[in-house]
């Protein structure tokens with residue numbers, strides 16, 4: 001059975017072949033038909049991305065009226081260089097550095113967010129117009145200085161800035177690196193955020209590889225990468241902030257709210273509002289893994305158009321929950337998607353490669369870079385999706401692999417009760433593709449185990 005499924009054509013999504021690992025079928029897969037029937041009532045729910053259990057329970061699709069109200073509004077602070085953060089003092093010119101070189105850790109400090117540790121001593125500062133000598137083509141306009149976190153990043157340069165939320169508690173005032181590549185030519189500002197959940201590691205490496213490989217002399221526009229947004233969480237191997245709050249439910253934040261509100265506010269005001277486009281990179285949570293995929297509100301035409309640039313990466317429609325960085329950024333007029341790649345706590349090279357390729361494709365599509373080899377204009381695949389939950393507690397054994405194509409009613413796996421030896425099958429609610437799933441583990445009744453995507457049309461097409 002496993003073999004049959006693996007032999008089905010699966011040309012629609014990049015990397016399927018790499019993901020189809022052949023594992024032996026679980027030994028427990030020997031159901032008795034009466035029990036199968038009894039357990040066939042699967043619970044289906046639409047989930048927010050990389051949900052926690054609480055979010056699963058609270059995830060409610062938005063109403064139509066709310067959707068209609070979501071056209072992107074331009075934000076005044078995103079346009080034009082030279083607009084600075086509200087409290088910015090005198091600005092510094094950021095040093096032009098090779099991001100691939102080893103850098104000292106940013107100095108621990110507890111300063112206001114607009115200030116940071118860029119050190120200009122001994123650096124080679126280019127003249128303001130230095131980058132424009134390379135005779136831009138007819139459509140290319142010379143880039144301008146880009147002001148971020150109190151620094152002017154000159155066109156044609158790369159630099160490493162630092163953001164700290166400015167909260168005076170040990171460990172929280174530690175600055176996290178902000179990588180900036182300001183292209184020699186003008187263009188849009190693309191921002192990349194990773195490890196908003198501190199235990200999600202693939203995004204850190206996706207951002208590092210993407211940004212480090214950019215040549216500012218060949219870039220139109222700017223790329224801003226924050227590989228580790230939740231530095232305290234990263235240091236503790238935790239999804240959460242030290243107060244156990246989920247940072248990705250507190251955007252755009254507030255200067256007077258909880259710790260999470262304040263950190264979210266600082267990031268949003270100092271960095272995110274300067275972006276035209278944002279890709280927030282996550283992984284599955286609670287021992288779940290995802291095919292590389294985008295989560296996007298396909299009811300928003302500008303967001304839907306934005307998803308076309310990401311090569312063949314799967315796109316799953318998701319309106320998003322209040323407080324998510326994606327939701328808040330879209331509300332602020334920034335074209336934003338979430339990228340999901342793999343599992344938390346792991347570095348997965350094939351997921352990282354898929355992410356880097358996808359972002360490279362996006363930058364090309366946005367006119368920011370030109371790739372030497374162009375391989376057509378592959379369109380993404382769009383999915384509606386449902387999560388299928390276990391309705392019994394026990395040990396989950398999957399019968400299918402991530403990326404498998406499944407039919408309605410097909411058995412995806414079993415929950416085995418180690419006390420009674422009862423086997424409870426979990427069946428697919430629809431024909432589709434397994435775009436996310438739990439790894440084998442102990443589950444409680446109600447645990448979201450399989451994410452089934454069904455191919456869909458983009459709304460309005």
Ligand SMILES: [Zn+2]
Pocket residue numbers: 050196197200281282283
């Ligand atoms: Zn996450």
